[in-house]
Amino acid sequence: MISSADLKKRYLAFFEKRGHKRIPGASLIPEHDPSVLFTTAGMHPLVPFLLGEPHPLGKRLCDVQKCIRSDDIEEVGDAWHLSFWEMLGNWSLGDYFKEEAVSMSFEFLTEEIKVPVDRFSVTCFAGDKDAPRDEETARVWARLGVAKNRIHFLPKADNWWGPAGQTGPCGPDTEIFYHTKDIQEKSTEEFLKLSNKGPFCEIWNDVLLQYNKTAAGKFEELRQKNVDTGMGVERVVAALNGSDNVYACDTLAPILDRVISISAAGTAKTDRHARIITDHIRAAVMILGEDKGIVPSNVDQGYVLRRFIRRSIRHARMIGVKGEFCNEVANAVIDVMGDSYPEIRKNAKRIFEELKKEEEKFSIALENGTKQLEKKLQLLQESRQKTLDAKSTFDLFQSFGFPLEITAEMCKEKGFSVDEAGFNALMKAHQELSREGAEQKFKGGLADHSEETTKLHTATHLLNEALRQVVDPSIHQMGSNITKERLRFDFNYDKKLTDEQIKKVEEWVNNVIKAEADVSFEVMSVEDAKKLGAQGVFEERYAESVKVYTVAKGNKVYSREVCGGPHVKNTRELKGFKILKQEATAAGIRRIKAIVE
Secondary structure, eight states: OOHHHHHHHHHHHHHHHHOEOOOOOOSSSSSSSSSSSSOSSSSGHHHHTTOOOOOOTEEEEEEOOOOOOOTGGGGGTTTSSSSEEEEEEEEEEESOOOOHHHHHHHHHHIIISOGGGGGEEEEEOOOSSSSSOHHHHHHHHHHOOOOGGGGEEEHHHHHEEEEESSEEEEEEEEEEESSSSSOOOSSHHHHHHTTBTTOOOOOOOEEEEEEOOOSSSEEEEEEEEEEEEEEEEEHHHHTTTSSSSGGSSSTTHHHHHHHHHSSOTOOTTTTTHHHHHHHHHHHHHHHTSTTTTOOOOSSHHHHHHHHHHHHHHHHTTTOOSSSOOOHHHHHHHHHTTTTOHHHHHTHHHHHHHHHHHHHHHHHHHHHHHHHHHHHHHHHHHHOOOOEEEEHHHHHHHHOOOOEEEEEHHHHHHHHOOOOHHHHHHHHHHHHHHHHHHHHTTOOTTTOOHHHHHHHHHHHHHHHHHHHHTTTTTTTOOOEEEEEEEEEEEEEEEESSOOOOHHHHHHHHHHHHHHHOEEEEEEEHHHHHHHHTTTTOTTTOOOOSSEEEEEETTTTEEEEEEEEEOOOOSGGGGGEEEEEEEEEETTEEEEEEEEEEO
C-alpha cells in the first residue's frame, strides 16, 4: 500500500536528485491573474517564467499544488473525476525537453513506484493545421518499451494543453494511462472506450510547451521550450493500491465514510450522490480555508464556491440526509487535509460559519422552489398534461438551483415527466453563453506582459504601500487581480475608507510617480527579504529564493515587495493614478479598483 504522503515525498525526492528545486505550492486564488478563477494546475503561477522570466531557483523545479477545476463538474461522481485535487509537478524552463521529460516520467513510475510497463497506455498529439504530429515523443515511448498498440495518437481536444488564458504558452502533451486490471486494447477505438472508466485512468500528463498562442490566434514557436508535467495524487494512490475509483484514496475515503454515516441506511460507497458530496465539500473547505477570504457569492470565485455547497446540499437530500450536515463533513475534511494545508485549521471558524450560513439560505430556496414546482404541476393536472415543459424545468434550475434530477424525481412521484431533451438544449445554450462571457471577462492573465498590465502591476505595489502610510500600517494584501483596463486590490481593513483617505492615498501614489523613482529587483532569501522590510503574502509558502522589487529614488525607498513581475523601469511611465471605487468583499476585507492614466 502507498499513501498520499509517501507518494508526494518520493516524487519530490526523485526530482530533487535530478537537479530540480522544490518550490512551494501557490494559493488556490490566482495572484494578479484574471484569466482563470482558480489555480487549475501547477504551471499556472509559473507562466511568466515559462515565457522567459528567469526563476530565482533556476531552470528545474518541482512541487505539490492544490488545484480546483469546475469545467467538468458534471463528471464528478464517476470513478476518477474530482473538482479539487493535489497535483505533483516538475518543470523544465528552457532546459531539457521531450526525451528527458518522458524518460524521467517513465523511470519514476517503473523504478521508483514499480508500475509494470504492461499496465501502461500512452497518448500523443495527432497533429493539425497549427502543429505537426508528435512522432518524436511516440518514438521515445517505443524505445522505453511501451508496446506499439498502446501508443495512441489523439487530436487537440485530447492531447494539447493551453494556453491558460486566451494567449500564452501551449503545446502538445503526452498522457500516461494506468490499467488496474490486465487490459490489452488492440486499437485507438478500444482505448477511447476504456479511458477514464473503471479500471483505466489517466495518471500523468507531460505537457511539451513549444508554442505561444498570440492574440491573433497564431501558434508561434517559443524561443524557450519548456516542460510542464503533472500527476494527480489521488488517482495514482487509488490506482496503485488496486482500486478502480479515486474515492478509495486515503485523502477521500474517510470523508466519504463520514458522508455515508449520515446518509440513509443502505447508501453504498459507490453512490454517485455520496461521492459528489465528498468532492464538493472538500473543494468548498479548501476554498474557504484560503487566507484571501473568499466567501459564497453570485460572482467569480464566490459563485463557484456557492455552487459546490448548494450542489452538495441537493445531493444530500437525495440520499436521505436530513437537516444541516455540511460542518460535520467539513470536520472530516479538516482532519484529513489539515496536516498538509494548515491554513484550513487556522481558518476553521470562518469555514464553519460560512457553510452554516449557506446551508440555511439554500434550505429556504429548496422549500420555495418545491412550492413553485407544485404550483406548476397543479396547472398541468388541470390541463390534463403529463410533461413539465423545458422552460419551466430550466426556470426552477436558474431561480432555485433545482437540478434536472430533483425536478424529474419530484415529478415522477406525482405521475408526471419532464422534457429532458428540451432542458438539456437550454442548459447547453446557457453554458455556451456563460463560457463566452467568461472568455471575454477573464482575458490576459500572467501571460499578458502588455504595457498596460505592466504599469498596473507597479501601481499595485505603490497602492499597497500608500494604504499603510496613509490609513493603517497593519494593512497587507489579501489578493489582487489585474487586467489591461484596471487593477483590483484586496486588503485587510474593517471600515470604509473616508473620502479624505482616498484622496491622500491617490496623492501619495501620484507623488511617487512624479518623483520618477526607479524600479529594480534583487533575488534573495525569504529571511533576507523580511529583514529588508519587504512586503509579501507571508502566510503563503514562498520558495527559498524570491524576487524583491524596490521602488526608490536615490536613498529614498518608497516600496519594497516580493513579486514575480512584470514591472516598469521607472514610475514616470505610469503618468497618473486614480481610484475608481472601494467596496467590502467579506468581513474585515475591502477592495479597491483603480487605473493608471
